[in-house]
Each structure stands twice: as C-alpha cells, then as structure tokens.
Amino acid sequence: MSTPTRVYIARLAGVAVYDPNGDQVGRVRDAVARLRATKHPPEVVGLVAEMPMRRRIFLSINRITSIDSGAVVLGTGTLNLRRFEKRPNELLVLQELLDRRVQIHPEGVAGVVVDVAMEATRDEWTLTRVAVREHTGRLTRRGNLHQIEWDRVRGLSGIADNRGTANLLAVLDEMRPADLANALQDLPDERRNEIAAAFDDERLANVLSELPEHDQVEVLAALGRERAADVLEQMDPDDAADLLGALPPPEQDVLLDLMEPDEADPVRQLLKYTPGTAGSVMTSEPVILPPDATVAEALARIREPQLSPAVAAQVFVARAPMTTPTGRYLGIVHFQRLLREPPADLLGGVVVNDIDPLRPVTPLPEITRRMATYDLVAMPVIDRSSRLVGAVTVDDVLDHLLPRDWRDRDARPSAPVATTEASDSADG
The missing domain is CATH 3.10.580.10 (CBS-domain)
Structure with a gap:
C-alpha cells in the first residue's frame, strides 16, 4: 500500500475516493474500527464513503492501494454498493470519538478528543494514537494538545457523556446541506439534535430543508420555540410552510406568532393553499x-x-x-x-x-x-x-412528486453489488 504509515482520520473527512482509472467514486466520511476483547487497540477494517445520491458504502482497508489526506485510491475488483450498516462490535471513529471527554493516564489530565490516528503494521491498520486537547476550564484559553498512545487514554469506550460539538462540527463544516443532512441521519437522535442546535440559524435552516419530515419535526422540537422561530425565519417560505404543515395547528400558530411579521406573513399565506396545488408548492420569493x-x-x-x-x-x-x-x-x-x-x-x-x-x-x-x-x-x-x-x-x-420518505435513508432500497474498476469487500 503506497501510503503514510500513520494517518489522522479527521483529516480524511471529505477526501475524494478514486478508482484505478482516476474517476472519483465518492468521498470519505468516516473510518470503521473493530473492537477487540483484548487490550489491543481497535483494528481499522475500512472506510465509509459517500457515493452519489447520498449512499454510504463500506470500503475494505485491504482493497485500498493509497490513502492520505489528499486522496484515497482503490484497487481493481468489485465495488459493493450495499448500504453500510455498522455491526455491534464496530466503532465509527469520527462519529463516536470526536469531542469525547477523556482522561490521560496516569497523569489524570482531562481533555477532549480532537483526532485519532490509525497506523499500519505489517498485516493490519490499528488505532494507535489520540490527539487530546487539554481542558482548561477557561473560555479565553485553549489547552495544550497532546498526542498520546491509545492505551493511555481513559474514556474511549462505553457511552460518551457530556460530549461537545466543536471538533465534529469542524469535520462537517465543508459539507453541502444535503450531504450534512444525510450525515446527521447516521447519528443517534440525541447527538443529532445536539449537533443541529450548534449550527447557526442559516446553516441549520438549509440542513433542515434536506432532512426527512420526521427528523425535521424532532430537531425543531428539541430547539425550543424561540430558537425554532429564528430558524424558520431563515428558511425559504415554502420550506418553512412544509415543515409547519407537519405540526399540529396550535403549534403552528405559536411558532408563527414568534416569527417576525414580515417573515411569518408569506408562510401563513402558503399554509392556506390546498396540498398538491401550485399554491402549496410554490416559492413566494422569486426574482x-x-x-x-x-x-x-x-x-x-x-x-x-x-x-x-x-x-x-x-x-x-x-x-x-x-x-x-x-x-x-x-x-x-x-x-x-x-x-x-x-x-x-x-x-x-x-x-x-x-x-x-x-x-x-x-x-x-x-x-x-x-x-x-x-x-x-x-x-x-x-x-x-x-x-x-x-x-x-x-x-x-x-x-x-417523489415519495414522502425519499430523504429518509432507512426507507431507500439497497442497491445491488456492481462490478466496476473500483474495489471493495462485502466485509462491511
């Protein structure tokens, strides 16, 4: 494999994946590590790549010929287009470890995970080092950054409590709203709502427009009414009307009353039209x-x-x-x-x-x-x-015209396995 022996995984997020002919087939979104019963660090078994139409697939680490912060290149073989599903003994490194609060042992220094490195040995890749930003407790000062061995970090396994959002937000920052909405659907509901709430109003408005209806409603409810009204003001009136249309009429009225009148008025008008007509689907703000x-x-x-x-x-x-x-x-x-x-x-x-x-x-x-x-x-x-x-x-x-659940990843049928010049494995 033509690649550095140590790669920090957060730097791979968004990196293009190419087949042997130089054609782009997707972008890296995460790394998959297999947990072990022993004290050995988790083994990295592959990467998760996002393909066109927001499909996330597994790329076996054994079929990758080159991997660095500039590009990931696949070898020849069969590209498995089956949607990736995490197994019980697997770990999604960026999704589950970034922003996790940990302690450095034996010093007992508290910090937050900002990146994780995987390292190649003769026959496998493993998670070997963790970049931890020391927690200072002061808003005006950033703590020291430590790059330490995996086995010296306490708190990497089990349920993560009191996680922040800064580092995962940094990884997601360059993604398009549609791709970001897709990534949020992979997160547990609580984590999804936490990340969504950390976006500014305009960014969250764009992402909400790309989420399935049930996720839109849940995220909006988790924001609280005042913040929800602010986000609705940033949405296009037709998108805001579609979202409000999924809520009970009393809740619609409360949120519309909290919005600025000049932002709420076009939304109120759109809500009056019969579903399935031009009035119900149009934008009220063309050029x-x-x-x-x-x-x-x-x-x-x-x-x-x-x-x-x-x-x-x-x-x-x-x-x-x-x-x-x-x-x-x-x-x-x-x-x-x-x-x-x-x-x-x-x-x-x-x-x-x-x-x-x-x-x-x-x-x-x-x-x-x-x-x-x-x-x-x-x-x-x-x-x-x-x-x-x-x-x-x-x-x-x-x-x-598309089915109501077309944005919902869980509702989309799995694609068949396709033979291409790119390579993959069914291991994921």
Missing part, C-alpha cells in the same frame, strides 16, 4: 423586477449567491409592488435572453408572456405536464387579479 429595470440590473440580481439555480434562471416582470402579491404580472425573461441583450435595454422591451401562468389551484400533475411540455425550470403563479403570487420551480415539483 421580481419592474419593466423599467435594465438588463444589467436583472443580471446583477440573479447573480446573488443565495439564490438557487432554479430561482435564478429567470426574472419575473410585474408592476409595483415588487413583493408578492405584486402589481399586474407582465411576463418573464430567462437568463439566456438577458445574456444576449444590451445591458442598458429595459426588461419591458424583452419580456415574453406567451405561456399561460399557473393559478394557485392548478394541480401538481398539470404543473408537471406543462413544465415538461415547454422545458421550463420555473412557472409564474398569478391570482384572479393577475398579480404574481409566486413561482413553482422544478425542484419544488420534484420534491413533491
């Missing part, structure tokens, strides 16, 4: 500009980083006011048209309205048919007074 805005202003608006690709793909043109419900809806300008027009031209001169807008009561099958017919990523929704009240985007449609 809206007046007809006297210039092409340059429109391009600047859709470049804003917080906009999703589907929302930023077009500008809706309407009379004032510019918030929904707007003045009279005039039409739409797709971003490709904006790129072709002189920057100083007015939107009123390039707007098109040759496709009939949706109504709030338009059913989801009709929306899907029309979007597919005209190859659209978004469609306007207008009321009886021709005011723009929102837009249905393709991600809204997909989210509601």
